[in-house]
Amino acid sequence: xxxxxxxxxxxxxxxxxxxxxxxxxxxxxxxxxxxxxxxxxxxxxxxxxxxxxxxxxxxxxxxxxxxxxxxxxxxxxxxxxxxxxxxxxxxxxxxxxxxxxxxxxxxxxxxxxxxxxxxxxxxxxxxxxxxxxxxxxxxxxxxxxxxxxxxxxxxxxxxxxxxxxxxxxxxxxxxxxxxxxxxxxxxxxxxxxxxxxxxxxxxxxxxxxxxxxxxxxxxxxxxxxxxxxxxxxxxxxxxxxxxxxxxxxxxxxxxxxxxxxxxxxxxxxxxxxxxxxxxxxxxxxxxxxxxxxxxxxxxxxxxxxxxxxxxxxxxxxxxxxxxxxxxxxxxxxxxxxxxxxxxxxxxxxxx
Numbered sequence: 001x002x003x004x005x006x007x008x009x010x011x012x013x014x015x016x017x018x019x020x021x022x023x024x025x026x027x028x029x030x031x032x033x034x035x036x037x038x039x040x041x042x043x044x045x046x047x048x049x050x051x052x053x054x055x056x057x058x059x060x061x062x063x064x065x066x067x068x069x070x071x072x073x074x075x076x077x078x079x080x081x082x083x084x085x086x087x088x089x090x091x092x093x094x095x096x097x098x099x100x101x102x103x104x105x106x107x108x109x110x111x112x113x114x115x116x117x118x119x120x121x122x123x124x125x126x127x128x129x130x131x132x133x134x135x136x137x138x139x140x141x142x143x144x145x146x147x148x149x150x151x152x153x154x155x156x157x158x159x160x161x162x163x164x165x166x167x168x169x170x171x172x173x174x175x176x177x178x179x180x181x182x183x184x185x186x187x188x189x190x191x192x193x194x195x196x197x198x199x200x201x202x203x204x205x206x207x208x209x210x211x212x213x214x215x216x217x218x219x220x221x222x223x224x225x226x227x228x229x230x231x232x233x234x235x236x237x238x239x240x241x242x243x244x245x246x247x248x249x250x251x252x253x254x255x256x257x258x259x260x261x262x263x264x265x266x267x268x269x270x271x272x273x274x275x276x277x278x279x280x281x282x283x284x285x286x287x288x289x290x291x292x293x294x295x296x297x298x299x300x301x302x303x304x305x306x307x308x309x310x311x312x313x314x315x316x317x318x319x320x321x322x323x324x325x326x327x328x329x330x331x332x333x334x335x336x337x338x339x340x341x342x343x344x345x346x347x348x349x350x351x
Contacts, residue, residue: 004065004113004136004261045092048083051075055105062109065259070114074104077118111260123170126177128200130168133267134193137170140338141246144307144345145174147336148244152179155300159183160237162291164217164245164284167270169197169210171244176209183209185236189216189226190267221286239293241300245284246307251277277309282319285348289328292350302350304330310342 052071059067075083078101083089093101107117115121116132123137124145130136152159152175159181163172166186175182188194194214201210213235214226225232250271256263262271273279284306292302308316313335319325320332331351338344 003259046098047090047092048075049089051093051101064108070108073114074101111264113261113265116265124174126173126204128168128170129196131196132265134196135167135266135270137168140344141171141307143338144305145171147345148175148305149178152181159241161242161244162240165247166197167193169200172210173200173204173206176206177204185211187213187215187223217280217283217287219283221283223287240291241293241302243288243292243304247280247284249273249277249281249309277312281306281308285330286328289330294350304348306346307344308346310344313343313346316346
């Protein structure tokens with residue numbers, strides 16, 4: 001099932017409260033706040049351990065997914081330290097810390113994803129800013145980056161990569177961060193997603209190698225700017241060595257079986273793949289046929305990598321066998337598994 005997962009990294013230490021979520025509690029806690037200790041009615045101080053036990057119990061009662069990881073992550077964020085590694089868990093909390101903790105935990109009780117609550121999340125080696133409803137990068141997508149990096153290791157010289165549907169910029173930024181030969185152009189139809197991606201690129205000092213554009217893929221397989229005064233034809237490279245995408249691919253029938261965290265807070269446009277989940281994928285393939293370089297300078301292949309639903313590889317292989325689709329001069333090369341052993345990524349090459 002397409003879901004959110006909070007356990008792959010465990011809880012990280014957070015240097016400061018960096019949430020970009022537009023909610024009233026974002027500035028409640030300051031590291032230089034006056035240290036006012038909180039007591040219960042008996043005069044006993046309310047400690048980190050008390051907070052852990054109280055909210056863990058509430059999360060369990062309300063059937064919040066991964067309750068332990070939820071309270072540990074929130075506590076670590078409030079304390080600006082990794083809660084799991086604190087030796088003095090009976091240390092009292094300040095009133096400011098308790099107030100912020102309560103507000104964040106109430107958001108979790110309302111099924112808000114942890115990534116949105118703390119305003120950031122780790123993707124591979126990167127710490128990315130996140131803000132609702134921008135799509136939250138999943139652990140499986142890290143496997144896609146591994147696959148692309150493996151192909152990049154066999155290429156010489158600069159490699160021009162186009163990412164379609166960049167969200168927070170996770171894929172393009174990870175590729176640029178881990179491979180100095182990558183130059184990325186990333187597009188998304190969501191203006192807020194582009195803003196978040198640009199902020200992440202700036203904080204990682206990757207602005208010069210990852211360019212973000214507010215643009216969309218049409219049903220006809222064309223990329224058009226979402227800004228009427230901007231002509232992408234004058235701005236984008238004419239050819240790319242690679243096109244990568246984690247597009248909306250969840251079939252309509254599966255959307256309402258998703259977790260509440262997803263349905264209530266994430267942009268369903270970033271998930272909805274239409275009746276069979278191929279609503280965006282087929283136009284993406286058609287578009288890639290026009291921009292992939294058939295003879296890169298280094299002798300490699302123009303290649304398209306797509307993250308897909310596990311039902312899609314068979315459907316796409318059948319689509320490529322249709323005589324009519326030979327005009328796109330693309331070949332279905334291989335299927336790759338994700339960390340859960342499901343067919344998750346397809347590799348298509350220009351011929």
